[in-house]
Amino acid sequence: MKVVALNASARKDGNTAILLNTVLDVLRAEGMETDLIQLAGKTLAGCRACFKCFETQDRHCVQKKDMLNDILDRMFLADGILLGSPTYFSDVSANMRAFIERCGMVATANNYMLKHKAGAAVVAVRRAGSIPAFSSMNLFLHYMQMVMPGSSYWSLGVGMNIGEVLEDQEGLRTMKTLGQNMAWLMKKIAPPQPR
Ligand SMILES: Cc1cc2nc3c(=O)[nH]c(=O)nc-3n(C[C@H](O)[C@H](O)[C@H](O)COP(=O)(O)O)c2cc1C
Secondary structure, rough: OEEEEOOOOOOOOHHHHHHHHHHHHHHHHHEEEEEEEEOOOOOOOOOOOOOHHHHHOOOOOOOOOOHHHHHHHHHOOOOHHHEEEOEEEOOOOOHHHHHHHHHHHHHHHHOOOOOOOOOEEEEOOOOOHHHHHHHHHHHHHOOOEEOOOOOOOEEEEOOOOHHHHHHOOOHHHHHHHHHHHHHHHHHOOOOOOOO
16 A cells, blocks of 8 residues: 655755654554655646646646646555645645645546545644644545544644754654554555455
């Protein structure tokens, strides 16, 4: 089984990446393959509202200049999807918002192509605004008809400079519990293997 994680922070290997990797470490220990995509240094464009994806129905967006279609291909083949965003002005980053718009439209146009996968979200935050960011991603996962594991708290980690989330013990515990619950869920909902 495979989990694809998407880090929409503008900082590579920053706090969001640390939180995602804390979840992924647990998933790897549970036998899952993992793939971490970091968007730092890359720009995803927003949806153009052309609705061409409803005509082509090829599981791709007609905007081909950025890596959105590559992300869609990798997510389509995965069993679990983990989204990560820093809090930017009390919501997700621009790249996460662009991903939500275009992945959401393409997936909807293609019979909810991500449905029945396990889906979860994590947020890095300096101080406040993490809950709207967490909600934006969870609202998306719900609309995509994914199955969402919970944790012992909302999955956020507190820190400003890179590495500071490692001092947030409760945040790290929340990530580990999320990893355990996601692994548990994925094993429950995995399609039966051919004999
Ligand atoms: C453009 C921008 C906006 C931010 N807005 C907020 C905010 O609204 N609330 C907050 O607590 N932290 C805010 N932060 C701080 C980041 O959420 C925090 O540093 C986080 O750990 C960054 O994660 P990263 O290392 O993965 O980039 C902001 C940072 C940036 C660059």
